[in-house]
Amino acid sequence: MRSNPFAWSFRAQCASGFLVCAGLYAYALFVQLQLGIEPCPLCIFQRIAFIFMALFFLAGAIHNPRATGRRVYAMLLLLTACIGVGIAARHIWVQHQPPDPLAGCAPGWNYMVQNFPLSKALKMVFTGEADCAQITWTFLGLSMPGWTLICYVLLGGGAVWAGFRRR
Numbered sequence: 540m541r542s543n544p545f546a547w548s549f550r551a552q553c554a555s556g557f558l559v560c561a562g563l564y565a566y567a568l569f570v571q572l573q574l575g576i577e578p579c580p581l582c583i584f585q586r587i588a589f590i591f592m593a594l595f596f597l598a599g600a601i602h603n604p605r606a607t608g609r610r611v612y613a614m615l616l617l618l619t620a621c622i623g624v625g626i627a628a629r630h631i632w633v634q635h636q637p638p639d640p641l642a643g644c645a646p647g648w649n650y651m652v653q654n655f656p657l658s659k660a661l662k663m664v665f666t667g668e669a670d671c672a673q674i675t676w677t678f679l680g681l682s683m684p685g686w687t688l689i690c691y692v693l694l695g696g697g698a699v700w701a702g703f704r705r706r
Contacts, residue, residue: 549701552697552701553598553600553612554596554600556592556596556697557596557597559694560589560590560596564586567582567586567589574676579630579671579673580651581671582683584626585627588619588620589690592694595612595615595616596616596698599616609703613702614702616694616695616699617695617698617699620691620695621695623691624691624692627684627685627687627691631684631685634672634673636672
């Protein structure tokens with residue numbers, strides 16, 4: 540039986556996933572540092588999810604496990620992608636709520652963590668303040684959380700395909 544020359548190995552797929560996550564994080568830093576668009580707390584949590592995905596992809600590429608290990612990495616990546624989808628979906632929902640004239644700017648994540656217990660800081664983040672509702676960047680009609688949601692779905696689906704496909 541002839542092997543498919545276009546079939547990627549698990550290692551190559553994980554390395555590609557790592558590079559995509561690293562590229563997305565690098566672009567987020569570019570937007571922040573070069574374009575001057577400060578991330579809201581929900582954006583920061585989406586970045587953290589991409590960092591964890593990148594680490595799992597990198598570990599999978601370095602380890603290059605057999606079938607059971609591939610499935611474990613796929614499930615870890617799927618779990619992380621689902622968390623990212625949840626955060627991005629919440630962010631999109633906050634962005635599409637009618638503006639609240641009494642809403643003020645929320646404190647930044649660093650301020651929240653330094654001055655409030657972690658549980659209160661997390662509650663403040665996921666309540667969604669005025670900073671998270673602002674749409675300061677769009678591409679093809681989608682805001683940054685919309686694009687991150689698409690990336691989480693594609694990366695999570697790719698990870699499951701890589702981990703569970705027949706070799």
